[in-house]
Amino acid sequence: MNVLLDHFAEFREGFIGTVWLTVASSVLALILGVVLAGFRVSPVPPLRFFGAAWVTLFRNTPLTLLFLTIWFAVPQVFDFGFDPWTKALIVLSVYTSSFVCEAVRSGINTVPLGQAEAARSLGMTFFQTLGTIVLPQAVRTVLPPLSSIFIALTKNSAIAGAFSVTELFGWQKILSDRGFAIAWLFLWVALGYLVITFTISGLFRLLERSLEVAR
Amino acid sequence: MSSSVLYDAPGPKARMRNRIYSVIGTAAIIGLIAFVIMRLADRGHFASEVWNTFNYANVRIAIRDGIFTTLKVFALAGALSLVLGALLAVTRASDHRAIRWLATGFIELFRAIPLLITIYALWVLFLTYKSDLGFVGENNGFWALVIGLAVYNGAVQAEVLRAGFNAVPRGQVEAAYALGLRKSQVMTMLLLPQAVRSMLPTIISQLVVTLKDTSLGYIITYAELLYAARQLANTTLVNGQYIYVPVIMVVGTIYVAMCMALSGLATWVEKRGRRAKTGIAVAAAAEPAEAPGALDPSDPKGPTVDAEQAAAKADEPPGKSD
Numbered sequence: 157m158n159v160l161l162d163h164f165a166e167f168r169e170g171f172i173g174t175v176w177l178t179v180a181s182s183v184l185a186l187i188l189g190v191v192l193a194g195f196r197v198s199p200v201p202p203l204r205f206f207g208a209a210w211v212t213l214f215r216n217t218p219l220t221l222l223f224l225t226i227w228f229a230v231p232q233v234f235d236f237g238f239d240p241w242t243k244a245l246i247v248l249s250v251y252t253s254s255f256v257c258e259a260v261r262s263g264i265n266t267v268p269l270g271q272a273e274a275a276r277s278l279g280m281t282f283f284q285t286l287g288t289i290v291l292p293q294a295v296r297t298v299l300p301p302l303s304s305i306f307i308a309l310t311k312n313s314a315i316a317g318a319f320s321v322t323e324l325f326g327w328q329k330i331l332s333d334r335g336f337a338i339a340w341l342f343l344w345v346a347l348g349y350l351v352i353t354f355t356i357s358g359l360f361r362l363l364e365r366s367l368e369v370a371r
Numbered sequence: 372m373s374s375s376v377l378y379d380a381p382g383p384k385a386r387m388r389n390r391i392y393s394v395i396g397t398a399a400i401i402g403l404i405a406f407v408i409m410r411l412a413d414r415g416h417f418a419s420e421v422w423n424t425f426n427y428a429n430v431r432i433a434i435r436d437g438i439f440t441t442l443k444v445f446a447l448a449g450a451l452s453l454v455l456g457a458l459l460a461v462t463r464a465s466d467h468r469a470i471r472w473l474a475t476g477f478i479e480l481f482r483a484i485p486l487l488i489t490i491y492a493l494w495v496l497f498l499t500y501k502s503d504l505g506f507v508g509e510n511n512g513f514w515a516l517v518i519g520l521a522v523y524n525g526a527v528q529a530e531v532l533r534a535g536f537n538a539v540p541r542g543q544v545e546a547a548y549a550l551g552l553r554k555s556q557v558m559t560m561l562l563l564p565q566a567v568r569s570m571l572p573t574i575i576s577q578l579v580v581t582l583k584d585t586s587l588g589y590i591i592t593y594a595e596l597l598y599a600a601r602q603l604a605n606t607t608l609v610n611g612q613y614i615y616v617p618v619i620m621v622v623g624t625i626y627v628a629m630c631m632a633l634s635g636l637a638t639w640v641e642k643r644g645r646r647a648k649t650g651i652a653v654a655a656a657a658e659p660a661e662a663p664g665a666l667d668p669s670d671p672k673g674p675t676v677d678a679e680q681a682a683a684k685a686d687e688p689p690g691k692s693d
Contacts, residue, residue, distance in 0.1 A: 197377055199377075199378050199381065199385075199389050200389055200392040200393050200396055201393055202393050202396035202397040202400060203392070203396050206396070206400055212631065213627065215630075215634075216579070216583075216626070216627045216630035216631050216634060217583070217623060217626055217627055217630070218583040218584070218585075218586035218597065218626055219583070219586075220586040220587060220589050220590065220597055221586060221597060221619070221622065221623055221626060224589075224597070224600075224601065224615075224619060225619050225623070228604070228613075228615040228616075228619065229615055229616045229619050232410070232411060232414050232416065232615075232616055233406075233407050233410045233411060234410075262655065272377055276377075276378070282377055282378040285377055285378070286377060290377065310485075311483075311484075311485035311486065311487075312485070313485075314485035314487045314488055315487055315587070315590070317487075318487065318590040325485065325487060325488055325491070339492075339496075341492075342488065342492040345484075345488055346480070346483070346484045346488065349483060349484060349485060349488075350483045350484075353483050354483075
């Protein structure tokens with residue numbers, strides 16, 4: 157108990173760090189994922205191939221390895237350096253975008269065939285069909301898997317803490333290195349994550365309800 | 372719905388345009404790859420001396436041992452997580468409220484906490500109270516990793532199985548009770564086998580996650596593949612630089628190959644399961660294993676999205692897939 161009260165400032169900093177990292181990489185992963193899903197259903201073969209390769213590669217690579225890569229291999233390619241926070245943001249977004257892409261693509265697959273056919277027969281182009289007819293309907297089916305993906309992202313952000321980015325896990329690591337009771341720390345940090353993940357699932361539940369429509 | 376429905380069969384103009392896009396797209400992708408390769412070559416990461424390090428016996432042994440350790444952790448943690456998952460799924464469906472709540476609480480708690488934190492806490496716990504817990508030897512990292520992975524993935528597998536229970540038509544359970552079967556019989560003879568069958572692709576996909584997460588052992592300095600790789604890169608100086616790039620390439624390929632083999636198995640099982648007409652939808656492989664709305668225990672949701680998808684895919688002519 158005292159651990160929390162005595163070190164509330166560090167805890168708050170870690171908590172805000174986790175929230176901020178999660179929100180920023182969620183937004184980036186969502187944008188990247190939708191663009192990649194667009195690639196994967198596009199009429200242009202190289203783009204389809206690129207999307208498929210991206211998803212296969214990043215979904216089958218451990219996140220820890222990606223962190224190692226951006227810390228040690230990527231600086232060899234680009235001359236300008238990133239700060240640790242930006243590196244964590246890039247890794248988390250790239251990794252999560254492959255999952256978002258798959259969710260969006262399977263969402264596109266659940267939109268009834270006739271919708272796209274009707275759009276086409278009205279003379280709409282690929283982008284019009286995708287943007288105004290198919291994607292808005294796909295969003296409803298995609299919401300539940302997206303919610304789990306972003307909850308997973310929150311938990312994955314803990315790995316950033318091990319790579320010296322300020323967030324909840326980093327806080328636990330520092331304090332437990334100083335020798336505080338691990339059980340209490342564990343509980344408080346767990347509670348911090350629970351607050352974030354329950355907020356995400358609650359937000360998505362609200363979204364689902366507001367977008368609900370009879371099919 | 373196949374992707375080709377989103378656009379018409381291209382006419383001469385569209386074909387031309389697509390060809391131009393293709394050329395530009397290919398050029399962009401090849402350009403990017405070429406840029407990366409050239410930059411790495413400039414820095415001397417493709418020099419023969421650098422790659423020659425992989426010819427040394429001790430380097431190969433280090434990588435081989437890393438792979439074996441990773442597979443050992445994966446095998447033990449995967450098996451334990453499946454056993455724990457089945458156990459938790461069954462206890463969660465128990466008639467006794469206290470047992471049900473206990474199982475639900477366990478699942479919710481360990482699913483909400485990042486796996487890394489569980490593993491780290493276990494590790495510190497083992498290190499601190501080693502003698503009190505009766506541990507001998509230097510196995511703290513191993514057991515922290517295995518138990519952490521088993522607990523987290525067991526909780527997720529329990530949720531997967533629960534979704535599988537919900538996919539079994541209600542009438543089957545009613546019929547079983549009407550025939551006079553006991554609850555334990557309904558569970559073991561009816562619900563579990565069908566749940567496992569319909570959720571097998573998702574169960575295997577979650578095993579892929581387990582395999583990937585063994586790399587978290589790196590953070591608690593347990594000598595699995597990634598840690599071995601880091602040690603190797605960190606201690607080998609060739610031409611005045613550490614061999615991070617080649618080591619990451621080699622180890623990354625190994626990880627991707629291992630995970631893709633498992634993912635491929637999941638997809639194969641899914642395709643195979645879709646052929647059988649049992650009326651119970653087979654979950655899609657590589658779907659996010661966390662069931663939708665699963666954080667809310669009062670809301671028992673089956674694999675609705677999966678079922679719709681499977682139904683949509685079943686309508687397609689055979690031999691055609693995305």
